[in-house]
Amino acid sequence: MNRKEMFKENLKIGLEIHCQLTNLNTKLFCNCLSNYRNSLPNDNTCPICLGLPGTLPLLNKRAVDFASMVCIALNCKIPEKISFYRKNYFYPDLPKNFQITQYNSYEISSIGYEGHFSIDDDSGAFTQMANSKPSKSQIRISRIQLEEDPGKIVYEDEKTSANTYSLIDYNRAGVALIEIVTEPDFSSSHDVRIFLNDLINIFEYLGVCDPSLEGSIRCDVNVSLRGGKKVEIKNISSFKDVEKSINYEVTRQRTMIMHDMEVQAETRHWDEKRKITISSRSKEEEEEYRYFPEPDIPVILLGGQSFVSSIRSQMHELPNERLQRYKEQMGLSTHTANILANSKKISDYFEESLKHYNSPIEISNWIVNELLSKINEMEKSDASKGVVIDLAAKMSPAMIANMAKLVSEKGLNRNMAREIFAKSFQSGEDPYYIVKSMNVEKISDSEEILSLITETLEIQPTLIDQSKTNPNVVNFILGLIMKKTRGRTNPQLAIKLIQDVLSSKKN
Template identity: 40%
Template sequence: MVKIGLEVHVHLTSLKTKLFCSCPSDYTGKDPNTNVCPICLGLPGAIPVLNENAVKAAIMVALAINAEIANSLVMVRKHYFYPDMAKNYQISQYDGPGSIAISKGGYLKLREGKIVRIRRINIEEDPAKIVYPTGSILTSKYTLLDYNRSGMGLLEIVTEPDMTEPREAREFLEKLRSILEHLGICNCDLEGAMRADANVSVEGGERVEIKNIGSPREVEEALKYEIARQKAAIAQDLPVKRETRHWDSERKVTVPIRTKETEEDYRYFPDPDLPPYPITQDLIEEIRKTLPELPDLRIKRLVTQYGITDYDATVLVMDKALADLFEETAKHYNNYKKLANLLINDYLRWLNDKNLRPSQSKAGSQHLTELLKLLDDGVITIKIAKEILPEIVLEGKMPSSIIKERGLVAIKDEDYLINVIKEVINEEPDAAEKAKNDPKVINYLVGKVMKKTGKRADPQLTNELIKKILGIK
């Protein structure tokens, strides 16, 4: 039996300043170690002051995942020494003696109805960024540190070990990411804005933690490898010990980095510089009223409003930018099922293959509207549409401009197509004979015609002409 639990760390990118000081939260592009002050560096005598907007953001997430919100926020010092934590402790929370996490309980429901319970949400500060000169912990002879992100506001969202398959962990993270993006509290496209520690155990072995995995896809890959590694060890009567491992995304393997600490090792105690922060019911209700439409409700609305399937709506809403693009395009193009099909089966699939997200695309609603209308009018074929999609996405070129530049207008000249079809039939006499009794072979012949015409032959017209020439009714 496999058990998987996640600890997800989310940057509160909606905050204008860090968690306990006035340093800007936007450090993108700044020189290393320039976005710092005595507080986020943990210098002696520096007194932290809690950013109240972080508390409000955490309450929004707690409400979105059906959690029980505490009536008081207590920050603790979590003691450990690593070079990325300048003061030898992290200001965090823990659901135990002397500490109160901002929320406990709650859950997320996955596509097939599985419930993943949430143990708690903590607010904490982010450590510095560790930079490996070679790009890998395994080959770098020394480590560099950039404290620009040190002190950034983080949410730590801890699940129960309710997942049993790597794909469930990926789906959980994708749904959580969608919630965070709909709430507007995290730009998950930023490097390191959403990271996960995956805890996994196989029956017969100890729990292993895989640290700092950067994306839902990488979490799935890391877990697949780690589960296979643990099962192989157990099958050979080798011990699987409790430890922390690093996911090497280049080699697609996990490697040991240290023995796993226990909770007692952190010596939690309340931070004397930060008094308890009261959370009133009035504050909770005020925040509840500001909540936007969340993913589950948006899925139901898309199904009702646009008549698309529940599956299509779920895939679209899993990425807020994709759902936004669908709805913006739907204002100008009303074949909603065809629009959803293009986005999911062609647009999103291509982005996934290139490891890109919809928010990184330069294609807007005007591009998709024009592309779909060109398809409807028979100006281009679906194969041409797929062929020009990369230029639309990466360069933001309009489809009409691309097909004009490259001469990709669909061929509807019957005399020309008949000549090409006859060529194909002469080259493929066996297939032509089989096509008279097997409609699937007709598609094979259509493909041959498409190849000879550089994918420009109108497929529907080509199909009809083949049947006519072969005497197929």
């Protein structure tokens, strides 16, 4: 079903994105390491994140800063003060039997609210820009809240549903997490996928999260069709599966409506193996969590506009800002600028290359048209399937800059330059070394070119007489010289010298 057909069905999709602030050093309320992934089970814990009696949480100030950066990037309002609440529920991965989070029922307590993320209708891609005015086509951000991550349940055999027991690893408990809740403004699974990809790009540019880490970004989806009840889909492991789960759930709900069956408000889990959603439990209501203010954490006064200005001064350039700079200041095409700016790793690689040779258009062409093409070929090949290849590991920024410099300074033709690039990419040797070993530098020495012209006319003396009536003889002689030197001769200089020689012969 295409986007227009989905919209006709009054499809409403909302997202709840959980992003770990992995670039913090410590957890949200204690000094345990934020990076728990290399620890033995339950080794990265302390009395605070285990919720032992008598312990008191101490808020990580840097977590507040990181969360505020995300709020600014998504055009959210940041309140004068924030507070925390206890969300009470009983589950094995929650050591305290409550989660410290934020709650906006009684007052605005979350770190950000009423944001928006604009959609570029012409390109079909999402763009964000701080302080931009909301467009008529936009995704509203209901709130962004700061909370602690629960522990992790490890099943006996995750490949089957027949588990007789499970284990609990509390290493993750207490890791700083932001939850981004959108309004149900999406009308297609494709738009959801684009939104999530752009959101990851923002996290990377801000430096708050490493999305490549397992479990660092998780997404729950809420789907309703034709004004029906909302169904939540959880346990989605990848953005590809987010798209697939939405498509499946739309089909399921549509089929039920066609057969006059009522769609229940419930929580369903995504079965990754069978690619279907499975009913898990009825949807909880807010009052079931018995929210109440966290007594051990006082209200935090942020500082108003001075706080926002301070946070903004710490923020790195956002993707949209970098995109505009590439187009307006460097003169890159929209297509090239988008490819570079839509990946921080590629964009940083480009920026580093410019430090070695400041030629944005030439360097960007080598990156986009040659380097990325070869990287994509390698990643798609059977031998490298599933492997993400690091650009700099295959060809350093200095090497790609040298490729651009060679074309400019040595006057290499494009075919020869591509041959040198391929050799450099394959061997890891610097292009300058390859040019020297191949002896392919452009011949611009007048004496050497005159010698070639003389030699050619001695072999074919009739060309002198033919040149008196046929001006194309000059190009013919140039072609012979180019063939002999494998295209290395400077064509402009050669043409002038051929004309001078023929003119002297005529006289």
